Amino acid sequence: xxxxxxxxxxxxxxxxxxxxxxxxxxxxxxxxxxxxxxxxxxxxxxxxxxxxxxxxxxxxxxxxxxxxxxxxxxxxxxxxxxxxxxxxxxxxxxxxxxxxxxxxxxxxxxxxxxxxxxxxxxxxxxxxxxxxxxxxxxxxxxxxxxxxxxxxxxxxxxxxxxxxxxxxxxxxxxxxxxxxxxxxxxxxxxxxxxxxxxxxxxxxxxxxxxxxxxxxxxxxxxxxxxxxxxxxxxxxxxxxxxxxxxxxxxxxxxxxxxxxxxxxxxxxxxxxxxxxxxxxxxxxxxxxxxxxxxxxxxxxxxxxxxxxxxxxxxxxxxxxxxxxxxxxxxxxxxxxxxxxxxxxxxxxxxxxxxxxxxxxxxxxxxxxxxxxxxxxxxxxxxxxxxxxxxxxxxxxxxxxxxxxxxxxxxxxxxxxxxxxxxxxxxxxxxxxxxxxxxxxxxxxxxxxxxxxxxxxxxxxxxxxxxxxxxxxxxxxxxxxxxxxxxxxxxxxxxxxx
Amino acid sequence: xxxxxxxxxxxxxxxxxxxxxxxxxxxxxxxxxxxxxxxxxxxxxxxxxxxxxxxxxxxxxxxxxxxxxxxxxxxxxxxxxxxxxxxxxxxxxxxxxxxxxxxxxxxxxxxxxxxxxxxxxxxxxxxxxxxxxxxxxxxxxxxxxxxxxxxxxxxxxxxxxxxxxxxxxxxx
Ligand code: SF4
Numbered sequence: 019x020x021x022x023x024x025x026x027x028x029x030x031x032x033x034x035x036x037x038x039x040x041x042x043x044x045x046x047x048x049x050x051x052x053x054x055x056x057x058x059x060x061x062x063x064x065x066x067x068x069x070x071x072x073x074x075x076x077x078x079x080x081x082x083x084x085x086x087x088x089x090x091x092x093x094x095x096x097x098x099x100x101x102x103x104x105x106x107x108x109x110x111x112x113x114x115x116x117x118x119x120x121x122x123x124x125x126x127x128x129x130x131x132x133x134x135x136x137x138x139x140x141x142x143x144x145x146x147x148x149x150x151x152x153x154x155x156x157x158x159x160x161x162x163x164x165x166x167x168x169x170x171x172x173x174x175x176x177x178x179x180x181x182x183x184x185x186x187x188x189x190x191x192x193x194x195x196x197x198x199x200x201x202x203x204x205x206x207x208x209x210x211x212x213x214x215x216x217x218x219x220x221x222x223x224x225x226x227x228x229x230x231x232x233x234x235x236x237x238x239x240x241x242x243x244x245x246x247x248x249x250x251x252x253x254x255x256x257x258x259x260x261x262x263x264x265x266x267x268x269x270x271x272x273x274x275x276x277x278x279x280x281x282x283x284x285x286x287x288x289x290x291x292x293x294x295x296x297x298x299x300x301x302x303x304x305x306x307x308x309x310x311x312x313x314x315x316x317x318x319x320x321x322x323x324x325x326x327x328x329x330x331x332x333x334x335x336x337x338x339x340x341x342x343x344x345x346x347x348x349x350x351x352x353x354x355x356x357x358x359x360x361x362x363x364x365x366x367x368x369x370x371x372x373x374x375x376x377x378x379x380x381x382x383x384x385x386x387x388x389x390x391x392x393x394x395x396x397x398x399x400x401x402x403x404x405x406x407x408x409x410x411x412x413x414x415x416x417x418x419x420x421x422x423x424x425x426x427x428x429x430x431x432x433x434x435x436x437x438x439x440x441x442x443x444x445x446x447x448x449x450x451x452x453x454x455x456x457x458x459x460x461x462x463x464x465x466x467x468x469x470x471x472x473x474x475x476x477x478x479x480x481x482x483x484x485x486x487x488x489x490x491x492x493x494x495x496x497x498x499x500x501x502x503x504x505x506x507x508x509x510x511x512x513x514x515x
Numbered sequence: 516x517x518x519x520x521x522x523x524x525x526x527x528x529x530x531x532x533x534x535x536x537x538x539x540x541x542x543x544x545x546x547x548x549x550x551x552x553x554x555x556x557x558x559x560x561x562x563x564x565x566x567x568x569x570x571x572x573x574x575x576x577x578x579x580x581x582x583x584x585x586x587x588x589x590x591x592x593x594x595x596x597x598x599x600x601x602x603x604x605x606x607x608x609x610x611x612x613x614x615x616x617x618x619x620x621x622x623x624x625x626x627x628x629x630x631x632x633x634x635x636x637x638x639x640x641x642x643x644x645x646x647x648x649x650x651x652x653x654x655x656x657x658x659x660x661x662x663x664x665x666x667x668x669x670x671x672x673x674x675x676x677x678x679x680x681x682x683x684x685x686x687x
Contacts, residue, residue: 134613137649150613172618175597177565177579179572180615201614202569205648220644227573227669271576290583297580307671308573511571 021052021059022077025084033447033462034243038072038085046088046096053101059084060373062451063460064098064108065475066116068143071095072475073105074449074460076373078386083451085462090118097123104372104482111515114200115207117142127156130200130514140208160186160194168496172201179510183499190495195488202514210474215241215315215440215463218471222461223311225476226512228271231257231264232454233476233512234313236461241315243448244465245440251432253317258394259427260309260318261452262420263330266337267296268455269413269420272507273344276410279501280357285347292340299333302326317437327428338421345414355407362490362502364404374482376457377416378506381408388453406505416455440469456480456509478512560592561683564602564626568619569612569651574636574669578606586672591680599625604682607659608669610638610651616658623659631682634661635675637668644668 028039041049053059062074062083075084088095095112097120098105109120110129117139119126131138133153137145157167165188172180180201186194206225210218215237222237223230235257242249249257274289297307303326304312312319322330348354369382379386382404389395399415401408447464457479464472487506491499565578581588582595596602599622607619623630634655637643642653655661665678 132614134616135649136613140649152617172615173566173622177567177575177595179567179570179575180618201618202567202571202609202612203614203650204569204571204610204612204645205650206645209645209648224571224573224644227571228576230571230573271579287584290580291585294580294583294585301671308576308669310573310668509572511569 021049021056021075022084024049024052025075025086028086031087031447033085033449034246036083036085036449038087038447038449040087040089043088043091043096046086049086050096050098050101053098057370061098061102061104062458063475063477063481064105064112065462065477066090066112066118066141067464067473068116068141071112071118072462073098074462074477076386076451076458078384078390081386081390083391083449085449093117094119094121096121099124102371104485107481107485107513113139115139115141115515117145128153130203132200140205155182155198157184157196157198158194162188162193164188165193181510185496185499187496190497192491192494192496192499195491195499197484197488199484199510200514202511204511204515206476206515207474210463210471210476212470214470215245215465218474219314220311222476223313225515226478226480226509227308227310228268229264229454229456229459229478229509229512230308230310231260231313232452232456232459233461233478234311235261236450236452236459237463237476238313238315239450239452240448240461240463241440241465242438243450244446244463245448245469246446247316247438247440249317250435250438252321252434253436255427255431256318256322256436257313259322259330259424260304260312261454262424262427263296263300264309265455266417266420266424267293267300269417270296270337272504273348273410273413273417275507276358276406276501276504277348277354279504280354282351282354285344285354288340288347289344292337292344295336296333299326299329302329314437316440317435319436321436322431327431330424331428334421334424337417341414341418341421348410348414357498357501358406358410358505361406361498362494362505364486364490366404368486368489369404372482372486374457374486375479376454376483377409377412378479378483378486379457381412388451388458391451406501409505454479456483456507456512476515478509480508480510480513483508484513558686559683560594561603561631561679561686562594562596562601563604563606563679564596564599564622565606565608566599566619566622568607568609568615568639568655569645570609570636570638574608574638577669577672578608578635578675580672581675586676588676588679591676592683593679599623600627602626602630603686604631604633604679605659606633606635606679607655607661608636608639610642610645610648610653611655611657612651614650616652619655620658631663632659632661633663633665633678633682635665635667635670635678637666640664640666 114131270293274286277285387398460477463474
């Protein structure tokens with residue numbers, strides 16, 4: 019049976035622009051059964067709300083988004099992880115945040131809750147007070163002659179976010195890696211509740227600072243969809259400009275840092291300089307180097323002046339001239355090529371099972387980009403290879419495309435207002451998917467009659483990248499871990515919530 | 516026989532002279548010269564250990580940008596080190612999540628005296644937008660008294676440099 023058929027059988031809840039299907043317990047089980055044999059729906063996210071569990075699926079052939087929900091009975095809901103392995107981390111978060119147990123889940127260990135909060139299940143209808151004490155962490159074992167463990171973190175050696183990596187190694191070779199996150203959990207979802215989208219936007223902007231534009235945009239578009247508002251054309255164009263600039267500066271950053279982790283400093287220095295010029299232009303144009311809080315529900319917070327536009331165009335010219343140089347440098351050093359080729363290979367079976375988005379997915383041949391959903395893009399370039407090299411090249415190709423896109427947008431900026439007000443009246447829901455530099459950022463929110471947020475979920479693409487990183491390092495040497503990790507560059511804060 | 520020899524050696528006073536005691540004035544003068552010399556050679560340098568105590572990673576982007584060739588923080592005698600054991604400065608970002616508090620305190624315990632605590636970014640100053648959440652303690656100050664705060668969301672590399680260079684100057 020096709021999973022879409024099961025979804026069509028449910029009761030429709032009015033979520034814009036993609037309706038949400040409410041399934042009863044039997045239909046949810048039928049959905050799980052159908053998913054087992056029907057690969058057409060990829061799992062994007064799974065989250066909770068008092069009394070309900072929601073799931074978002076993607077059909078990249080259509081392309082379209084599906085939302086499905088089912089009622090929680092006795093604090094439980096049948097798990098999806100047996101048929102969609104990417105659901106496992108979401109199910110662990112479901113338990114930690116909403117107190118909902120996924121029955122039959124492949125992994126029932128805690129995820130975000132380390133035992134240190136003064137509450138358990140903070141987003142459940144009745145959070146339990148709890149005296150904070152660190153819960154011991156249980157790690158998946160690895161057995162064999164000479165296997166030993168290397169614990170790393172939560173504080174790492176570099177300037178990066180905190181997380182704990184537990185390696186099992188045999189000699190120099192990694193036989194298992196487990197990433198344990200949650201260290202930067204800030205309670206973002208609970209902070210969103212009861213606020214107007216305008217006020218809550220600053221939390222979406224800070225879900226993962228490097229994707230501030232992408233998450234702000236997903237949140238704003240979901241809020242607009244829920245309130246039946248549409249951002250004016252000039253705001254839409256400026257948002258697209260900022261989204262591409264964010265993609266460009268992050269791709270430059272990642273290309274440089276990947277080379278740096280292979281101890282190839284010149285490329286890092288060159289990429290860093292191009293990126294710095296871009297950040298300065300962004301500051302000039304939008305008043306903030308990372309363009310934080312510039313995308314707001316209803317539109318954008320400020321206009322682009324002619325001087326700002328000129329600054330962006332100058333920085334783009336620098337990047338356009340620099341990118342071919344970076345590629346020549348990258349390809350011209352055998353010692354660098356030796357480090358990146360066939361390093362951190364992602365097995366095709368796992369790519370199919372997890373359906374990762376963004377650079378990680380496209381560098382493994384998965385041709386999806388959220389801009390295809392809105393018609394902003396007809397198709398997207400991909401790379402074969404699924405190794406560090408493919409991820410570097412994918413970024414390079416996307417950086418060039420981002421420059422071209424910003425130039426087109428700037429050449430035809432429509433005049434007009436920058437914001438619309440979000441109306442309210444009836445309780446409504448909205449959802450949006452935005453292609454950030456890492457992949458698809460999903461925002462879902464439900465508003466009450468007063469236009470305040472009743473429930474919300476913000477999904478970073480890293481949810482699916484972390485488990486795949488664990489798989490990609492197997493069989494590689496420990497010394498290549500930083501390189502492989504950087505080629506994924508998953509967000510910690512984005513999934514820690 | 517071993518035993519009589521041992522007993523004799525234990526009871527016999529040593530033949531070595533009593534230890535000499537250096538003149539306190541000489542010691543003090545030498546110590547002063549040593550300190551001046553080390554300050555001259557090492558005083559304009561600070562080793563920084565950055566600790567992310569739950570940031571959104573925006574602050575890390577700008578701290579990393581300090582190392583690009585435009586800002587080049589090493590020319591000011593500032594450099595990032597991998598271990599708190601090598602650090603003079605703990606540069607802390609984030610609203611201090613409850614999940615990170617113990618790790619921050621352990622990093623502090625591993626840092627030799629004297630140490631400067633710098634709270635960088637609005638979050639580290641007082642929790643920023645995350646103030647009041649069940650999951651954060653609301654700024655570094657909840658567990659460590661900062662010597663310097665650098666506000667901003669995130670602070671720009673220039674603002675970070677101004678703060679850090681002030682520390683070098685204060686130290687020199
Ligand atoms: S101060 Fe701003 S940029 Fe820094 S961690 Fe907090 S929210 Fe992110």
